Amino acid sequence: MSNGFSILVIDDEIQIRKLLEITLEANGYKLLFAINAKEGITMAASHQPDLILLDLGLPDQDGQVVLKQLRDWYQNPIIILSVKSTEEEIVKALDSGANDYLTKPFRTQELLARIRTALRGSFNQSQEPIIAFGAITVDFVSRIIKVKDEVLKLTATEYNLFTLLLKNDGRVLTHQYILKEIWGNAYAEQTQYLRVFVAQLRKKIEEDPNRPKYILTESGVGYRFNSG
Amino acid sequence: MSNGFSILVIDDEIQIRKLLEITLEANGYKLLFAINAKEGITMAASHQPDLILLDLGLPDQDGQVVLKQLRDWYQNPIIILSVKSTEEEIVKALDSGANDYLTKPFRTQELLARIRTALRGSFNQSQEPIIAFGAITVDFVSRIIKVKDEVLKLTATEYNLFTLLLKNDGRVLTHQYILKEIWGNAYAEQTQYLRVFVAQLRKKIEEDPNRPKYILTESGVGYRFNSG
DNA sequence: ATTTCTCTTCACAAAATCTTTACACTATAC
């Protein structure tokens, strides 16, 4: 459900906060709220949200000033939501470092699209997260696993099993748990499947499948992955 | 006087072009003009401007399509200028890769501020509009693909599928994802389409379609393009 | 109206994967 992005809403109007809470959370964003400038700056600093929605009409301070203060150290996108629609106000906000400016009342889908655009621009520079250990490299985005720079060919089930173990690095997973996760609840007793697939995985990733280094057997319990 | 940034204006209305020429040049931008989609794409490729102002109501082609074609290879900011102000149109443009959307008539100072904002966040890193690998050459501007210097004749669907795979070089794309991208959400379960079109593509670009080198099958998951 | 091109659908062949079986191996308990 979550898309991994957090958004801080700085707005004193309860209706707007409620509306944003419903629409943004429905789209997978994690929301934070502040009802005035002081609280907003504190929360931005303590939570480092991925994006800030800032109302310019705050009770305790001029929004343009808040914007400038945030921009002294806050690098992620800031989108202004304001009832003021004068050109002067918009130009000033954009030149103070705002990424976009929407006038209230705003259209929900447009706001969502502009949030996506702002997030796209600031986070696409980052590399794909790649996990590496020993001679093995795992790229979850590309769904590619390499052993000694050779692309490893895994079937869908093998890949699922491997990533399940990997995600629980160091932990013992019971046979039952693994079977339920990979094959579904009905297969919880088919421990033989597991043995077959574990053997195949070991053949592919272990240097010496007879003396496994990564996929360890916990006799009578299950398996444990050990990346280092 | 010059600020070093070049802007390509793609708009068929002479009044708009004149207005932009005066205001933008007065602010130090170097201007380029195109009066239709074809010319616009060509000029974008040949001059690699720092920013594009694109009108959606072009005479020869739908602006949303032009936007998508530009985004195949052009990475600098694109700001839409359009008389259309429906939420649907705006969302579509932003999700197709536009950085901002202004409805005509626009306010000059606001446009300037939004141009500054867009340029502020970009790193001018446009990719070459022509890419090559193995015996294959892809020209995103003219939309021509060559294999061993022979022009390859691809249908619209084949071209879309091919470039989708190409843009995700190395990544595994699921059947569902590809179907949704190419045929639309309603076709997410028509994996048979995909098989037919993948077979046709392979017949056209692979040296030995029985042992594909570029379009690889990930059984049970999807397909993966591999350019090298 | 006819031809050409593309897309969609079907049927079946081919390949890959999963499941099952059989049996060997290992560790622990007694």
Place this chain on the structure above:
DNA sequence: GTATAGTGTAAAGATTTTGTGAAGAGAAAT
């Protein structure tokens, strides 16, 4: 040492997934 429960592995068979040619439907071009 032997029994026993648990584990590992190869391989055959079953099933699913994928590849491919071809026929029919529609749309566009001639």
